[in-house]
Amino acid sequence: MNQAVTARLTGAIPTLASLSFEETTQFYQRLGFEVLHSDISFLLLHRDGVRVSFWLTGNRRVPQATSCWLEVTGIAALYEHFNALNIVHRKGHLEAKPWGTREFSITDCHGNLIRFAEQLQEH
Template sequence: MERQHHLLRGIPVLASLNIKKTVDFYKSKLGFNRVGYLDDNYAVIARDHFVVHFWKCNDKIHPEHTSCYVDVKDIDILYKELQAFDVIHPNGKLENKPYGMREFSILDHDGNLIKFGQELHP
């Protein structure tokens, strides 16, 4: 039996200690320019084709143990853009990985780790 293709995309749902501060961080530091929903307990924001949801939590253990991975193009340009906002993780500088990706990572103000990667082409 042939399997149908039902899965369209994944959207991370990350923890936030303060929804409005989180949205401000993603807008001012990471260039997110679309807000689909925002209240004190939940937010949906986007930049380009990347959508992320945030839920309100009261324990920093949740964001500090959460991450997501974002496929990008023109990673060197994005890296320079985000480097100017001093959000690059100290151990997440831009580099080529042995598994065929060029990637870097950032930490948001709550501790969520966001990894950005672009496939290396031979």
């Protein structure tokens, strides 16, 4: 029996760098995330069933070179809320992309780029 036929991916949890779990937690709580787990080496946050994890680093360049995409529904409302918090990336305003999504991006408190994407209806 071919295992590739019966096995299937069911989700992904982005793992991003953090310079301070306390600062990361405070930032993401403003976005509606809650803490699922926190210890000295690992932080796990969630919102609406989506989980994002963090590892601790002392190198400021690491989070500034890291990004992830989060799929959403109701992207226009989410964009308005995050734009009011003044965290939308300067080049990340809401727009339709040629690959079939509407997207915007934010930069978190340590420089991680978080892209929010909603599938367009025709795709």
